[in-house]
Amino acid sequence: MTADGPGPSFMPVGVGVALIALAGWQVISTLLSPRAAAHVPPRPSPSLIEEAGTRRSVNRALSAWLAFAVAVALVKPLGLLLAFALLTFFLVVAMYRQRALKGVAVAVLSALAFHLVFVTALGLKLPRGPLGF
Amino acid sequence: MDVIANLMQGFAVALAPANLLWCFVGVFFGTIVGILPGLGPSATVALLLPLTFSMPPTSALIMLCGIYYGAKYGGSTTSILLNVPGESASVVTCFDGYQMAKNGRGGAALGIAAISSFVAGTFGVVALMLIAPPIASFALAFGPPEYFGLMMFGLAMVALLAGRSMVKALIALLVGLWLAQSGIDLFTDTSRFTFGRMELLDGVDFIVVAVGVFALGEVLQNIERRDAGQVLPVPKGMRNLMPTLQDLKDCRFAFLNGSVVGFLVGVLPGAGSTIASFISYGIEKAVSRHPEKFGTGVPEGVAAPEGANNAETGGALVPLLTLGIPGSGTTAVLLAALILWGFRPGPLLIAENPALFWGLVASMYVGNVLLLVMNLPLVPLFAQILRLPAYVLFPLIFGIAMVGVYSASDSVFDMWLLAFFGLLGYAMAKLDYPPAPFILGFVLGDPMERALRQSLMMSGGELTVLVSRPLSATLLAFACIILLIPLLTRLNALRLKAIEQAE
Numbered sequence: 291m292t293a294d295g296p297g298p299s300f301m302p303v304g305v306g307v308a309l310i311a312l313a314g315w316q317v318i319s320t321l322l323s324p325r326a327a328a329h330v331p332p333r334p335s336p337s338l339i340e341e342a343g344t345r346r347s348v349n350r351a352l353s354a355w356l357a358f359a360v361a362v363a364l365v366k367p368l369g370l371l372l373a374f375a376l377l378t379f380f381l382v383v384a385m386y387r388q389r390a391l392k393g394v395a396v397a398v399l400s401a402l403a404f405h406l407v408f409v410t411a412l413g414l415k416l417p418r419g420p421l422g423f
Numbered sequence: 424m425d426v427i428a429n430l431m432q433g434f435a436v437a438l439a440p441a442n443l444l445w446c447f448v449g450v451f452f453g454t455i456v457g458i459l460p461g462l463g464p465s466a467t468v469a470l471l472l473p474l475t476f477s478m479p480p481t482s483a484l485i486m487l488c489g490i491y492y493g494a495k496y497g498g499s500t501t502s503i504l505l506n507v508p509g510e511s512a513s514v515v516t517c518f519d520g521y522q523m524a525k526n527g528r529g530g531a532a533l534g535i536a537a538i539s540s541f542v543a544g545t546f547g548v549v550a551l552m553l554i555a556p557p558i559a560s561f562a563l564a565f566g567p568p569e570y571f572g573l574m575m576f577g578l579a580m581v582a583l584l585a586g587r588s589m590v591k592a593l594i595a596l597l598v599g600l601w602l603a604q605s606g607i608d609l610f611t612d613t614s615r616f617t618f619g620r621m622e623l624l625d626g627v628d629f630i631v632v633a634v635g636v637f638a639l640g641e642v643l644q645n646i647e648r649r650d651a652g653q654v655l656p657v658p659k660g661m662r663n664l665m666p667t668l669q670d671l672k673d674c675r676f677a678f679l680n681g682s683v684v685g686f687l688v689g690v691l692p693g694a695g696s697t698i699a700s701f702i703s704y705g706i707e708k709a710v711s712r713h714p715e716k717f718g719t720g721v722p723e724g725v726a727a728p729e730g731a732n733n734a735e736t737g738g739a740l741v742p743l744l745t746l747g748i749p750g751s752g753t754t755a756v757l758l759a760a761l762i763l764w765g766f767r768p769g770p771l772l773i774a775e776n777p778a779l780f781w782g783l784v785a786s787m788y789v790g791n792v793l794l795l796v797m798n799l800p801l802v803p804l805f806a807q808i809l810r811l812p813a814y815v816l817f818p819l820i821f822g823i824a825m826v827g828v829y830s831a832s833d834s835v836f837d838m839w840l841l842a843f844f845g846l847l848g849y850a851m852a853k854l855d856y857p858p859a860p861f862i863l864g865f866v867l868g869d870p871m872e873r874a875l876r877q878s879l880m881m882s883g884g885e886l887t888v889l890v891s892r893p894l895s896a897t898l899l900a901f902a903c904i905i906l907l908i909p910l911l912t913r914l915n916a917l918r919l920k921a922i923e924q925a926e
């Protein structure tokens with residue numbers, strides 16, 4: 291304790307201790323819950339199907355996230371609008387199984403709308419690519 | 424009459440052509456967002472926040488609040504027509520609203536929802552206007568210990584009501600608090616949790632966190648299902664939107680009930696419009712002369728919850744504008760917006776910025792009228808927005824998130840952080856960790872630490888300062904009781920089990 295009151299680590303330590311305690315509580319109560327103790331999945335056949343369904347849906351979400359991350363990586367080399375158009379094309383064609391032509395149309399129109407709204411109307415400076423936009 | 428004079432000044436602000444336009448833009452977007460299931464007001468306000476930096480703050484606040492209450496009008500539309508709540512606050516509206524639509528009275532249900540929203544929304548603004556200035560002047564006497572107690576109480580309420588598991592809500596809250604501490608410590612210039620990155624010296628940008636967790640997290644959850652690309656059928660024959668005189672008579676008490684319950688629940692941190700709508704529906708059913716008819720399409724069953732979730736807006740703005748303490752995800756974003764625009768939220772906000780407060784209040788009167796006028800004849804048109812396919816909407820949200828975050832900081836590093844927080848938001852949703860306590864913890868982390876450390880500086884390091892002042896002691900005691908509730912009910916459940924076995 292100094293004239294400045296408690297130092298910079300006062301609150302982080304408090305928060306950290308509480309966090310560890312709660313996390314420990316959560317782990318223990320999960321391990322002690324009846325389902326974990328029984329060591330068997332509760333319903334065999336229908337839940338397997340459900341599980342496959344949820345796994346597939348989680349995979350879909352994660353692929354979409356990965357596409358987003360790739361688009362972020364492409365912002366510097368390609369410019370934001372091109373990266374966004376590619377991301378849109380991927381989502382429309384690969385994730386929503388639309389025809390490629392539709393994907394191109396949605397991607398181009400969306401990027402065009404972005405250019406009009408954000409660059410032309412609002413005057414934002416977005417990262418540009420080698421093509422000048 | 425101070426209030427009248429101030430309000431007149433407020434109308435001068437709100438009716439300026441530019442502000443009127445922004446108010447319209449806000450409620451228009453709000454209605455659309457409310458109708459679209461999969462995109463909530465907190466995500467939208469967070470997404471649009473970076474784009475408001477070049478606007479005058481009053482106009483920006485008018486627009487963002489317009490989205491907030493406009494979404495509640497819009498949310499009822501899909502509940503009634505399709506049994507798909509556009510927002511969680513409209514879940515209850517499905518019970519009787521959809522039944523009315525099935526009985527061929529969808530138009531009347533939409534009309535009642537709009538009228539009830541208007542009545543209660545306006546009530547909420549009147550109450551906000553009358554109650555906020557006195558609370559602010561009362562709060563002037565608060566010192567750091569009182570603020571600390573108040574924030575503890577608010578956060579405890581949020582954790583209590585955020586989800587089934589209070590432990591998970593508290594973990595989310597603490598992670599938010601921890602995240603707020605990254606960057607340079609204001610008291611001592613020490614850098615904390617920067618991991619050697621220059622970019623983190625200022626801490627993590629609020630916009631990155633809010634857009635990532637709310638907007639990206641929500642989109643990722645929606646992308647799980649490909650069928651979101653399907654177009655929902657919009658029923659036809661919605662021409663007659665006017666409820667009958669008998670409907671309105673039946674709803675007399677529901678208007679009042681929704682208004683009062685919605686506002687009071689709104690003032691409480693953590694409860695929010697979903698809970699307000701449930702409580703108001705419950706009260707309406709309890710006092711009804713024909714409770715058995717609820718769920719079969721009675722107009723009061725639409726009027727009460729729709730009123731409550733709109734009156735809640737006025738209530739929720741009270742702690743935000745008088746104490747600088749938000750009670751929900753959307754108001755947390757609004758608090759961050761006020762700070763980013765350079766205001767100091769707290770009891771002096773209204774006194775220092777009368778044009779902002781009274782302009783906002785007046786704009787909410789205007790906005791409610793705009794919504795009523797817009798919603799009554801245009802609901803069928805708005806419902807067409809549901810035809811917008813998911814594969815167009817979701818990439819657009821991704822794009823707006825990227826542009827927004829980049830324009831706020833000019834940094835590609837922040838876009839990486841955005842991707843990280845998007846994944847975090849999705850993971851939290853999948854694992855049942857509620858996002859609201861996380862965001863509130865993040866927003867309140869800084870003021871809370873300041874209040875705590877100032878309190879301890881005042882007392883020379885004695886923690887007793889927090890409990891030796893009556894108000895802070897009371898608030899902290901409430902916070903403790905709230906945090907103990909799950910333990911008590913658990914005890915209660917054990918007791919009930921024992922009784923069962925004994926019989």
